[in-house]
Amino acid sequence: MWLLLVLLPVAVLPARGCRAPEEAAVRVLSARLLGLAEEPGLDADPGVYVGLRLAGDHDLHAERRYLERLQDAFQGRYGRSLGSDSHSSHGHRHRDAKHSKDTRAASQWPETGRLALYLLGLRASCPPPDPGPQRFLVTWLKYYLEKDWAGSRRHGHPLTSYYQYSLGVLALCVHGKRVREEVIQRLLVAEQHRRFRHAGSSAVDTEAVAALAFACLEREQLVRSRLAAELRAAVRGIRARFVAAQSEDGFIGNVFSTPLAMQVFIATDKCRTHTAYGRAMAALLQRLDAFTSAAAMAQALPVLHGRSYLDIASMQCKEEPDTLKPLAIEPLPVGPGNMMVRLVVECPVAQCPQHLLYDLPVPVPTGASLLDLLGAAPAQGPQNFTFETQDTPQGPFLTSVLGLAAQPQERHYWQLLGGLGSSLQMGVADYRPEDGETVILRLSKW
Ligand code: B12
Numbered sequence: 001m002w003l004l005l006v007l008l009p010v011a012v013l014p015a016r017g018c019r020a021p022e023e024a025a026v027r028v029l030s031a032r033l034l035g036l037a038e039e040p041g042l043d044a045d046p047g048v049y050v051g052l053r054l055a056g057d058h059d060l061h062a063e064r065r066y067l068e069r070l071q072d073a074f075q076g077r078y079g080r081s082l083g084s085d086s087h088s089s090h091g092h093r094h095r096d097a098k099h100s101k102d103t104r105a106a107s108q109w110p111e112t113g114r115l116a117l118y119l120l121g122l123r124a125s126c127p128p129p130d131p132g133p134q135r136f137l138v139t140w141l142k143y144y145l146e147k148d149w150a151g152s153r154r155h156g157h158p159l160t161s162y163y164q165y166s167l168g169v170l171a172l173c174v175h176g177k178r179v180r181e182e183v184i185q186r187l188l189v190a191e192q193h194r195r196f197r198h199a200g201s202s203a204v205d206t207e208a209v210a211a212l213a214f215a216c217l218e219r220e221q222l223v224r225s226r227l228a229a230e231l232r233a234a235v236r237g238i239r240a241r242f243v244a245a246q247s248e249d250g251f252i253g254n255v256f257s258t259p260l261a262m263q264v265f266i267a268t269d270k271c272r273t274h275t276a277y278g279r280a281m282a283a284l285l286q287r288l289d290a291f292t293s294a295a296a297m298a299q300a301l302p303v304l305h306g307r308s309y310l311d312i313a314s315m316q317c318k319e320e321p322d323t324l325k326p327l328a329i330e331p332l333p334v335g336p337g338n339m340m341v342r343l344v345v346e347c348p349v350a351q352c353p354q355h356l357l358y359d360l361p362v363p364v365p366t367g368a369s370l371l372d373l374l375g376a377a378p379a380q381g382p383q384n385f386t387f388e389t390q391d392t393p394q395g396p397f398l399t400s401v402l403g404l405a406a407q408p409q410e411r412h413y414w415q416l417l418g419g420l421g422s423s424l425q426m427g428v429a430d431y432r433p434e435d436g437e438t439v440i441l442r443l444s445k446w
Contacts, residue, residue, distance in 0.1 A: 020284075031325060034326040035328045036048075126316065145168045149186060166212070169213040174313045202253045205253065207238045208261045215231075250280050250284075252280055256425065259302070262284075341362050345401055345441045346441070374428065419437060
């Protein structure tokens with residue numbers, strides 16, 4: 001009986017391979033992502049473009065417009081050599097604002113992940129062979145990988161994260177670019193020592209992207225045979241851990257890391273043979289409604305079409321169905337009726353004035369989001385409840401509470417937790433607390 005239950009979801013996968021069987025639901029997700037991509041006011045995000053390109057249906061005109069927006073944002077900044085950047089930032093005293101922003105790139109925090117996703121997106125658009133501007137992008141990305149690593153030598157982790165570092169290695173590989181063996185070794189050693197996990201989250205997302213980078217390097221034969229064997233062993237190990245970690249309901253990590261984990265099975269040609277893949281696909285199809293932010297949708301779409309980021313390396317962009325129409329997302333209903341949620345703010349790090357900063361019940365309409373709740377939180381004593389968010393492709397990211405801004409350089413962030421202390425799996429805009437629940441905002445280190 002137990003065996004039957006385990007095998008049942010696999011049965012819903014048709015013989016045609018690694019794609020999702022429910023085409024209508026998948027098309028709706030594509031259409032929703034396109035709708036979000038066209039929303040005015042949101043910055044273009046390279047991850048969203050990659051998701052649109054790896055889907056089955058397209059609106060080629062809208063995708064071209066989106067790529068132009070990305071090019072506006074990236075080419076100005078990275079479309080010139082590193083040398084010319086530092087030269088101009090020292091050489092000219094009077095610069096316009098945009099130029100000044102562009103030329104600050106070299107001295108700023110590395111943008112490893114965004115630049116990597118942009119390079120992946122660019123290759124997924126099948127550009128005419130014009131190595132000029134792309135060469136600069138590749139040089140910038142190699143520079144960021146080094147800059148990221150300088151942080152690692154000092155703090156024991158890349159300045160951005162292993163997730164972004166892995167994306168960087170992956171993007172260079174998809175472009176067929178060799179990197180110094182040491183750059184790959186750093187990631188391999190981190191993986192072998194299980195350094196990807198950080199407080200408040202599982203390591204699955206990062207392990208998956210690192211495995212994709214390793215699989216790519218091996219497939220594209222960009223490393224010597226001894227290193228290739230080590231990378232192959234690392235990918236095998238990660239895949240085995242994913243199988244072991246798969247929950248009874250089919251997810252690997254959580255619902256949002258499952259698509260990235262599934263890409264590893266596709267990239268290593270194991271999606272047809274491993275039952276874990278079929279179970280994960282069945283589980284994912286049950287929870288497509290959880291994918292509400294553009295970034296999350298863009299991460300889910302490739303696997304629903306049986307594709308991984310490695311497929312970008314061989315994309316031809318021919319005979320793509322130009323049939324997709326954007327779909328707006330209906331806002332979820334709020335109310336009628338009210339509920340009460342307890343809001344707690346904790347500040348357990350050294351910079352805090354005291355540990356418990358806020359603890360009050362907040363009345364809000366039933367179905368309100370955590371963001372609505374923060375907006376409705378009353379003053380405690382003389383102090384008003386204040387908070388700030390920053391827009392990201394995942395939605396609004398909580399950056400500051402009661403005047404205390406989390407310092408990203410110190411790896412501090414405002415963590416969202418349930419009353420029992422478990423980390424929430426959604427951001428402030430998506431999480432909808434229930435009546436009587438407690439939500440904790442805690443300044444944490446990751
Ligand atoms: C690294 C990481 C973090 C780091 C980011 C800091 C840093 N310097 O890298 C830290 C630890 C701070 C973090 C925090 C959180 N994260 Co996080 N994070 C990731 C991870 C592993 C990689 C993100 C990344 O670098 N992408 C590449 C860059 C190029 O893309 P980007 O869009 O520019 O990335 C930035 C934003 O995404 C932002 N960010 C990171 N996480 C989250 C979560 C939310 C909800 C928002 C709005 C923004 C955001 O920080 C990134 C780096 O600047 C992803 C995994 C994934 N599958 O995407 C999870 C992921 C995005 N996080 C997730 C979650 C749930 C959270 C938290 C809500 C956890 C919590 N309970 O507190 C908090 C956010 C709370 C808040 N203050 O609003 C979920 C989002 C799920 C969803 N519903 O969409 C993911 C998908 C993990 C998962 N599998 O569940 N995260």
